[in-house]
Amino acid sequence: MTKIKDTGAVTSLVRSLEQKHNTPLFKDSFAELFVDKGAENMFKEKMDLYPHFQQLIAVRHKIIRDEINFFIKSDSSFSQLLSIGSGYCTIVNEIQKKHKNLKGYEIDMPAVLKKKISKIKVEYLPKLIYCDVVEKKDQLVPKLLSNGFNIEKRSLIFLEGLLYYMPNGNFINLFIKTISEIMSSDSILIFDMQVGKDSYSNKETDFLNYFEDLSAWSSMIEDLNLSILKYGNIAFLDQWNRLNAFRGEIKSSLFVITKHT
Ligand SMILES: C[S@@+](CC[C@H](N)C(=O)[O-])C[C@H]1O[C@@H](n2cnc3c(N)ncnc32)[C@H](O)[C@@H]1O
DSSP: OOOOGGGGHHHHHHHHHTTSSHHHOSSSGGGGOOOOOHHHHHHHHHHOOOHHHHHHHHHHHHHHHHHHHHHHHOOOOOOOOEEEEEEEEEEEHHHHHOOOOEEEEEEEEEHHHHHHHHHHHHHOOOEEOOOOOOGGGGGGHHHHHHHOOOOOEEEEEEEEOGGGGGGOHHHHHHHHHHHTTTTTTOOOEEEEEEEEOOTTTOOOOOOOSSOOOOOHHHHHHHHHTEEEEEEEHHHOTTTTTSGGGGTTTTEEEEEEEEEEE
């Protein structure tokens, strides 16, 4: 079974493979730093279980990257960019370099962020916040505040590939509630999560299938006084025809949420 803290190396491996594609969906010059034997073995395991794994992770990354860039470029009033479960992804650093008025924050388990910073031997801009958001859930907000995160400022918060690893639906509900409390009005939350059962759901995997239908997700979000700006199944949002063969099988979905006053 996959160790959660090692899953970031597998998504890095996918991003590094993408660099060798004829028409890569994005550039990521850091991804290869995190590829090791463990990541290669885990990648093989994932591909045996889910033949669409590589393309799904690449397309998901492209879609989330495009959403973040869309909001940041089209509106200069965002002042904070926060990635929770950031793993070895370096989008926050990349965007912070271009938008000097934006403060970047990344949260992940201590071992992950320590490894990240030891491998990236250049000046790295985001504030790294070491926190296991399940085991130490009560420390999430205090750690953000003590690192300068301002809950009154407009933020863009994203969770790429994180919620699958949360213990259950109740926990996800509480977690999104905590996040909604650090979102000022018009802040944006972007995340992906499975909606509905797929043909892999009965296999013994580490992917969880909480909130099996959209109505459960939408009522949770509305109950928290949040609104869905955009929702879509990732296989159907794929404009690059990487997932054509798997449409109908993939249930991973994108959510873009906002908070109104
Ligand atoms: C599938 S990886 C995705 C990493 C990164 N967002 C990306 O797309 O490459 C999931 C990440 O969530 C982190 N994660 C999972 N559970 C966590 C927890 N309880 N607290 C903090 N981070 C967690 C893992 O350490 C890992 O880096």
